[in-house]
Amino acid sequence: MANPLKQFEINTIVPIHLGGVDASFTNAALFMVLTVAVVTLFLTLSMRGRALIPGRWQSMAELAYDFIANMVRDNVGNEGRRYFPFIFSLFMFILFANLIGLIPYAFTFTSHIIVTFAMAIFVFVGVTVIGFVRHGLHFFTFFAPSGVPVVMAPLLIPIEILSYLSRPVSLSIRLFANMMAGHTMLKVFAGFVVPLGLLGGWAPLAVNVALTGFEFLVAFLQAYVFTVLTCLYLNDAIHLH
Amino acid sequence: MRTTKIPALLGLVAATVAAGDAVAAGLPQLDHTTFSPQVIWLAISFAVLYVLMTRVALPRVGEVLDERAHRISESLRTAETLKGEAEAAAAAYEKALAEARAQAHEVIQEVRERMAEETGRRQKELDERLSAEVAEAEARIAEAHKQAMAEVRTMAVEVTQAASERLIGEALDAKAVGAAVDDALKEAR
DSSP: OOOTTGGGOOOEEEOOEETTEEOOEEHHHHHHHHHHHHHHHHHHHHTTTOOSSOOHHHHHHHHHHHHHHHHHHHHTOGGGGGGHHHHHHHHHHHHHHHHHHTSTTOOOGGGOHHHHHHHHHHHHHHHHHHHHHHHGGGGGGGGSOTTOOGGGHHHHHHHHHHHHHTHHHHHHHHHHHHHHHHHHHHHHHHHHHTTTHHHHTHHHHHHHHHHHHHHHHHHHHHHHHHHHHHHHHHHHHHHOO | OHHHHHHHHHHHHHHHHHHHHHHHHOOGGGOGGGHHHHHHHHHHHHHHHHHHIIIIIHHHHHHHHHHHHHHHHHHHHHHHHHHHHHHHHHHHHHHHHHHHHHHHHHHHHHHHHHHHHHHHHHHHHHHHHHHHHHHHHHHHHHHHHHHHHHHHHHHHHHHHHHHHHHHHSSOOOHHHHHHHHHHHHHHHO
16 A cells, blocks of 8 residues: 555656755746746636636636735735735645645645745744834834733733744644645545445545545645735734734 | 444544644654755745735736726716706796796786676676666656556546436537546555
């Protein structure tokens, strides 16, 4: 029986070493490039007609645009406009990575903690920098919520700082764990289909069908959650509390 | 049944053991030698995606959406002006209708007054004519009455003369009889 974790293995396709740093083109890199290509092709090909009354493909592209534009407007406000391209890229990148990963034999790079953590750290550092650029040292008042008794401050401020620092951790683990758990479950149940024989094999197969549907939901939901949390963090940095 | 269940159970065990082995061998995600290529390619691909989105994809979608929003707001504005025009036309029509109604009312009133006047005039004329005719008829009746009375007097005189002649054999003087008759007539009246 196949190892359910084998699907997460990184295989080097083109070994590249730059000054002692391994920068090899791996299967993960292949799917990253593929995701970028698919997202770009989807958006450019569907908008090729620039129709006033959109067709199906154009509707999907416009829907994605409106979805993220509304998300940024609702969660960040007008100041969020500048960051809309980044938020949109982030959402499309994660969403398409998750969806492409659902194709059998495809690789899901969002199931790798280092990838999700790198994205989360980028968001975290970026948001913190934006906060300092906008508010200077005043940004530190973010950790001392207004209207709290001074007596509570020694307790509350460390909690606030800790919860702020744990943001990239929770953000990255949420996406990584969801994708990894989903794909592992799919593989485990798929592994039961043949061993359980012609009579019993149908049950895990049925479960797998249901799980696949569920995974589509998770693929969208996790991309949404990652993006919406990025918007909320951005809002905190721009408006403080 | 039993024969098919045994391999099934074996399969379950094998799968569980395989999964356990894999976990024991370590998650591929935690192999730190794969970190650097993944992060590097993530940075490259995401940067490329970001540039493609900002330069190519998003302006296109944005343009189309802006164009549509512009067209819709323009259409709404046109609809608004057309609606205003239609309302103005309706108001003008309403006003014209009210005016026409008022004018018609006036004309009807005038006609009614003229008719009333005419009727009054005719009534008066008729009344006058009728009263004139009545007066004439009365005059004629009075004339006839006078004549009749005169005839009655003459006849009475003649009858009296004839009666006296028969009774006393002598006709009384017409003048005296006339006076007596006149007296009698006066009394009868």
